[in-house]
Amino acid sequence: MTKGPEGQIKKIMNGFAKHKYICSEQLATAVYLATKLEKPILVEGPPGVGKTELANTASLFYKKSLLRLQCYEGLDESKSLYEWRYGKQLLYTQILKEQMQEVLGGAKGLKNSLNRLLKFEDIFFSEEFLESRPLLQALTSEKGSVLLIDEVDKSDEEFEALLLEILSEFQVSIPELGVRKAKVKPLVILTSNNSREIGDALKRRCLHLYIPFPDVKLERKILEARVPEINASLRNQLVSYVQSIRTLDLKKLPAISETIDWAKTLILLNAKELDPQLAKDTLNVLLKYQQDIEIVTKEIPGFISSAAG
Amino acid sequence: MDRVLTDFVKVLRNANVEVSPAETMDAISVIDAIGYANKKLLKRSLAVALPKTLEEKQQFSKCFDAFFSEDFNKETKEKEQPFNDISLNSDLAKHLKEDSQAELMLAIEKAAEKSEIREIKYFTQRSVFTRRILEEMGVGDLENELMQIGAMNSNSLPTETEQQMRNYLNNLREVVSDYVQEQFLLHGDVSGEKLREQIFRSMNMAQIDRSYLHEVHSLVRKMAKKLVNMYSRRKKNYRKGKLNVRKTIQKNWSNQGILFNLRWSYKKIDKPKIIVLCDVSGSVGAYSRFMLMFLFSLTEVISKIRAFVFSSHLGEVTEHFKKGHLEPAIEDALSKYGGGSTDYAQALSDLTSLCMDDIDKKTTVVILGDARNNFGPEKAHLLKGIYERAKQVFWLNPEGKYRWDTGDSVMKTYSAYCTKVFQCGNIDQLERVISTLLRTAI
Numbered sequence: 001m002t003k004g005p006e007g008q009i010k011k012i013m014n015g016f017a018k019h020k021y022i023c024s025e026q027l028a029t030a031v032y033l034a035t036k037l038e039k040p041i042l043v044e045g046p047p048g049v050g051k052t053e054l055a056n057t058a059s060l061f062y063k064k065s066l067l068r069l070q071c072y073e074g075l076d077e078s079k080s081l082y083e084w085r086y087g088k089q090l091l092y093t094q095i096l097k098e099q100m101q102e103v104l105g106g107a108k109g110l111k112n113s114l115n116r117l118l119k120f121e122d123i124f125f126s127e128e129f130l131e132s133r134p135l136l137q138a139l140t141s142e143k144g145s146v147l148l149i150d151e152v153d154k155s156d157e158e159f160e161a162l163l164l165e166i167l168s169e170f171q172v173s174i175p176e177l178g179v180r181k182a183k184v185k186p187l188v189i190l191t192s193n194n195s196r197e198i199g200d201a202l203k204r205r206c207l208h209l210y211i212p213f214p215d216v217k218l219e220r221k222i223l224e225a226r227v228p229e230i231n232a233s234l235r236n237q238l239v240s241y242v243q244s245i246r247t248l249d250l251k252k253l254p255a256i257s258e259t260i261d262w263a264k265t266l267i268l269l270n271a272k273e274l275d276p277q278l279a280k281d282t283l284n285v286l287l288k289y290q291q292d293i294e295i296v297t298k299e300i301p302g303f304i305s306s307a308a309g
Numbered sequence: 310m311d312r313v314l315t316d317f318v319k320v321l322r323n324a325n326v327e328v329s330p331a332e333t334m335d336a337i338s339v340i341d342a343i344g345y346a347n348k349k350l351l352k353r354s355l356a357v358a359l360p361k362t363l364e365e366k367q368q369f370s371k372c373f374d375a376f377f378s379e380d381f382n383k384e385t386k387e388k389e390q391p392f393n394d395i396s397l398n399s400d401l402a403k404h405l406k407e408d409s410q411a412e413l414m415l416a417i418e419k420a421a422e423k424s425e426i427r428e429i430k431y432f433t434q435r436s437v438f439t440r441r442i443l444e445e446m447g448v449g450d451l452e453n454e455l456m457q458i459g460a461m462n463s464n465s466l467p468t469e470t471e472q473q474m475r476n477y478l479n480n481l482r483e484v485v486s487d488y489v490q491e492q493f494l495l496h497g498d499v500s501g502e503k504l505r506e507q508i509f510r511s512m513n514m515a516q517i518d519r520s521y522l523h524e525v526h527s528l529v530r531k532m533a534k535k536l537v538n539m540y541s542r543r544k545k546n547y548r549k550g551k552l553n554v555r556k557t558i559q560k561n562w563s564n565q566g567i568l569f570n571l572r573w574s575y576k577k578i579d580k581p582k583i584i585v586l587c588d589v590s591g592s593v594g595a596y597s598r599f600m601l602m603f604l605f606s607l608t609e610v611i612s613k614i615r616a617f618v619f620s621s622h623l624g625e626v627t628e629h630f631k632k633g634h635l636e637p638a639i640e641d642a643l644s645k646y647g648g649g650s651t652d653y654a655q656a657l658s659d660l661t662s663l664c665m666d667d668i669d670k671k672t673t674v675v676i677l678g679d680a681r682n683n684f685g686p687e688k689a690h691l692l693k694g695i696y697e698r699a700k701q702v703f704w705l706n707p708e709g710k711y712r713w714d715t716g717d718s719v720m721k722t723y724s725a726y727c728t729k730v731f732q733c734g735n736i737d738q739l740e741r742v743i744s745t746l747l748r749t750a751i
Contacts, residue, residue, distance in 0.1 A: 005342060005343040005344070005347075005350060006347060006350060009350070025349075025353060026353050026356065026357075029350065029353040029354050029357065030357040033339060033342065033343075033354055033357060033358070036342045037335070037338050037339065037342065039335070041357070042361075044363070078551060084554060086552055086554055089554065090568065093558075200327075200361075203361040204329055204331050204332060204361075205331075207335075207357040207358055208357055208358075208360065208361040208362075209357050210363055210366055
């Protein structure tokens with residue numbers, strides 16, 4: 001079955017897997033619908049489950065360039081959309097002044113000169129002096145692109161409002177130049193860590209994908225793709241160990257990226273299997289808070305024995 | 310087929326999943342793209358188009374399973390043994406005889422549509438609707454006929470045909486009753502939730518049972534969020550930031566176009582800065598949970614907030630509230646500071662010494678309490694000092710206005726030094742307070 005939506009979704013899953021991104025059917029469905037309906041995807045989920053990586057992989061898979069916009073407080077249109085090249089503009093006015101005689105050459109009287117001046121083509125606000133930033137670049141790109149708007153929850157509310165026009169119509173209005181429409185609609189991926197609730201208006205315009213922590217099967221597959229040199233039994237042990245850590249009440253639960261880091265650490269240490277001492281010594285790769293480490297240390301022996309069994 | 314979708318959207322809305330018309334349109338184009346054929350795929354696809362938060366996704370999953378189990382997974386198996394020797398004539402009898410389960414289900418749905426099953430609201434209405442549907446399907450006629458046959462039959466034992474028909478009828482009753490139950494869960498149960506929400510809003514906070522704490526919390530949280538949004542950001546001319554070319558050229562054209570008087574635009578963000586004092590003494594005991602909940606919600610949504618609770622001495626709970634969970638945090642605050650006798654003078658002087666430096670012309674001070682001071686000294690000059698430094702001081706009193714200034718309440722004295730005082734004993738009043746704040750505060 002290669003045709004129809006099911007086939008397309010399978011194709012996305014396999015294609016992503018080739019780029020070492022193992023995804024759930026839910027995720028592939030979201031990507032398929034985003035390309036089909038030409039709608040942005042808003043991706044939410046705990047940190048480290050591969051939200052940003054999704055955009056990287058999508059750009060590899062669709063062979064389109066990735067434009068990344070990292071959001072932060074205070075980000076505004078001059079850094080995200082476009083900016084005028086002030087320096088050049090100022091120089092231009094200087095040149096213009098010197099050339100004025102030529103422009104007005106021979107005109108007699110104030111009225112004549114003024115008419116000449118008005119007829120003169122003004123390029124002060126024009127494409128030449130426009131410095132485009134990621135959002136505008138994504139719209140003007142000839143071949144289409146993947147636009148990643150990372151951690152949109154870190155930006156201010158005004159910036160969200162700015163995004164509305166771009167995301168629903170794929171166009172921006174530049175007051176001095178008019179409306180710029182996308183030549184090829186980019187695939188837009190927004191990520192959020194939920195540090196602030198995203199506005200409803202923005203949510204309405206997007207498909208919404210929640211990436212949870214992976215289940216045992218998926219995590220094993222991911223680990224297999226990302227750290228192929230690890231042997232199967234250690235991999236299984238490691239995954240069930242991490243899975244049981246996630247059941248504890250911790251400040252920050254270990255995500256996939258931490259599991260991968262940990263697997264790489266164990267390989268560096270030449271570990272053949274997981275024993276309590278090793279697990280304890282390398283716990284700081286997996287957990288990022290001292291309180292968490294203390295909680296987990298107590299539980300290690302139980303986890304190891306159940307992971308081995 | 311769009312009828313199915315709009316019905317489903319209605320079910321979702323009932324279950325507190327907010328679906329806008331725009332999202333419904335999205336869902337329609339999703340279905341255009343993938344079709345109804347693959348149920349799993351349909352679920353995955355609609356799950357990215359309709360629900361937009363994690364809670365909504367869980368609700369969606371439940372609703373989807375309940376709703377589409379009706380339409381897709383009907384048992385289509387044929388009846389085990391068709392029987393021909395029946396002399397019954399009513400329509401329903403024929404249906405029972407000849408139809409497959411699926412067709413029967415269709416008939417039930419038609420009848421249900423006519424009896425407006427979607428209007429079902431309460432648990433107690435189930436039997437009424439079951440009866441209505443059965444009547445709509447013509448059970449009455451069949452029963453009459455069966456009665457007649459029974460009467461004609463000289464044998465005291467019912468014939469095999471009759472027995473079989475009665476079995477089918479009983480079976481039908483069960484199926485319809487299950488169907489109504491299912492529909493009730495889809496359409497009715499959640500209306501009950503809405504109803505509960507309405508009651509909560511107008512109920513006095515002292516009387517709401519603790520088991521509903523979470524529902525009330527989500528309501529209160531919405532309010533707290535509204536309050537936060539009232540703070541504005543503004544752009545100001547400033548000596549640093551981004552060069553404002555337009556203004557620079559405008560300002561300098563009088564200097565023959567030589568740009569030496571530069572203009573900058575610099576965005577200034579007014580972050581809300583709030584100090585909240587919450588009375589948890591014995592006299593407001595019944596209200597203190599509600600007020601602490603509001604306080605907790607505020608700490609959730611505002612970053613620059615300092616939260617204090619007091620009976621007599623002031624205790625800061627900001628960190629505690631920011632990190633903890635609702636219930637333990639509230640219990641903790643109550644057990645640490647609650648229940649004592651009120652001393653506003655002490656609390657105010659503590660506030661003065663603790664964070665007078667923090668109070669400036671951008672700060673809003675909110676006091677939650679009943680102003681019952683146990684006939685102690687009022688020391689209103691302390692509040693005056695705060696009032697003069699702060700941008701505004703609000704006092705929210707959970708007691709009814711008629712009780713202010715009775716007994717040991719000194720509301721009048723303190724209200725002289727408040728920008729505004731409000732009565733705030735239930736969620737509706739809280740909402741009114743917040744909308745007033747929104748109008749006056751900016």
